[in-house]
Amino acid sequence: MxxxxxxxxxxxxxxxxxxxxxxxxxxxxxxxxxxxxxxxxxxxxxxxxxxxxxxxxxxxxxxxxxxxxxxxxxxxxxxxxxxxxxxxxxxxxxxxxxxxxxxxxxxxxxxxxxxxxxxxxxxxxxxVFTVAVRQGLPVNDVQGLLALARSSAQAGQPLTYASYGVGSASQVAGETFKQLTGVNLLHVPYQGAGPAILAVSANQVDVTFVPLAVSGPQKASVKILAVCTDQRFETAPDLPTLRESGVALTAxxxxxxxxxxxxxxxxxxxxxxxxxxxxxxxxxxxxxxxxxxxxxxxxxxxxxxxxxxxxxxxxxxxxxxxxxxxx
The missing domain is CATH 3.40.190.150 (Bordetella uptake gene, domain 1)
Structure with missing residues (x-):
């Protein structure tokens, strides 16, 4: 970070x-x-x-x-x-x-x-972690992401997700998201949260699970769909929680x-x-x-x-x- x-x-x-x-x-x-x-x-x-x-x-x-x-x-x-x-x-x-x-x-x-x-x-x-996607991904909320992930997997082209390393809290958040929703996302590890969010902002990877401290400054080049908290975060009250979006995940x-x-x-x-x-x-x-x-x-x-x-x-x-x- x-x-x-x-x-x-x-x-x-x-x-x-x-x-x-x-x-x-x-x-x-x-x-x-x-x-x-x-x-x-x-x-x-x-x-x-x-x-x-x-x-x-x-x-x-x-x-x-x-x-x-x-x-x-x-x-x-x-x-x-x-x-x-x-x-x-x-x-x-x-x-x-x-x-x-x-x-x-x-x-x-x-x-x-x-x-x-x-x-x-x-x-x-x-x-505080977030779910962020690349600007070019045709979704605007978590349910849209889930629908696209399922259709993409059925077509044999699963969406990719970036983490800031193998065994990181970022990967654990992504794998938990997959387990709870049943979607198939292909893991792409990076050496740090900065490179992970930059890969998403460059449209090289579809999704990432990184801290708000990392995704927030990139909000002009990525779409932040949700925060992974039980309640909305006070400095980003416009962002829904994953739970509000139908996924019972706190990361x-x-x-x-x-x-x-x-x-x-x-x-x-x-x-x-x-x-x-x-x-x-x-x-x-x-x-x-x-x-x-x-x-x-x-x-x-x-x-x-x-x-x-x-x-x-x-x-x-x-x-x-x-x-x-x-x-």
Whole structure:
């Protein structure tokens, strides 16, 4: 999700006047050296920018500098291994996503670690997905898309859909859409959400399931048919939900902090409390909503339960669709 407009707006929010620096809880954990936050993607994407917004205000509250360290590669494996190679003391965290720490463990049979090596710390946001089609496709709503997909498949020329990679939340959204509707769409993976939406805008692929933060700026060259949320999204109230359009699908993915599973609970509780303060700030909330993210604010127990539900929900989809990473 390397979107220039998202990057500018979020960085602008991060540059707002800093909040007051409340004292730490008297019995809370205090960092003894700089805290490193590992990002499994290159600089400039949505996960990276949200991490930097968090880092600025987390460091203020924890009384230590917080260093953002981009470790892209191998669908999150590089950053994950880097985390597990550090002491489990709270001084190294990872900003994971549904792609890197829910779908990847389900679809990769030879991961060099166990997902149980990680523990939930605190969420930051969820990503709002959309269904978008190329301008040249003769449909204007989801039901029209379904009718065309069925007739095209019967004629032996199934419609194509772009995702931002094998095993991505984008592919999972597309495969879930296929399962729920019974339509046949041919998957075409790309290396990123930007290339996927550009392929649709260039009339090279028929449909895509990508975040609103990616499809929204391209609305002049694609048709956005629906948002994949339970309710209409407040910054795009004209877009119907998939449920309104007759497809009972909610598709999103999470962004949040994880730590080594052996990290002491008191350390994790302190970091969770600090993150929750930051993510409740008006500046952070405004930046998320403006750029088509949904706030997610949970204590550690609720965050762990959320991740467990995500794994259960997506596991069936990954197995049925045969989504697998090679290598």
């Amino acid at each position: 390397n979107l220039a407009t998202t990057r500018r707006a979020l960085l602008g929010a991060a540059a707002l006047a800093p909040l007051a620096r409340p004292a730490l809880a008297q019995n809370g954990w205090r960092a003894s050296r700089p805290i490193r936050m590992l990002i499994p993607f290159p600089p400039g994407g949505a996960t990276d920018i949200i991490a930097r917004m968090l880092a600025q205000q987390m460091g203020d509250r924890l009384g230590a500098s917080l260093v953002v360290d981009n470790r892209p590669g191998a669908n999150g494996i590089v950053a994950s291994q880097a985390l597990l190679g550090q002491p489990a003391d709270g001084h190294t965290l990872i900003m994971g996503t549904g792609d890197t720490h829910t779908i990847l463990p389900l679809a990769h049979k030879r991961l060099p670690y166990d997902i149980r090596d990680f523990t939930a710390v605190a969420p930051a946001a969820t990503v 999103d993915t999470w962004i949040g902090l994880l730590a080594h599973a052996k990290t002491p609970p008191e350390v994790l509780d302190t970091i969770n409390a600090v993150v929750r303060r930051v993510t409740q700030s008006p500046e952070f909330l405004d930046a998320l909503r403006t750029n088509a993210f949904t706030p997610l604010n949970l204590d550690r127990a609720a965050w762990a339960a959320y991740l467990s539900r995500e794994s259960e929900k997506l596991g069936a989809i990954v197995r049925e669709a045969g989504i697998q990473f090679e290598g």
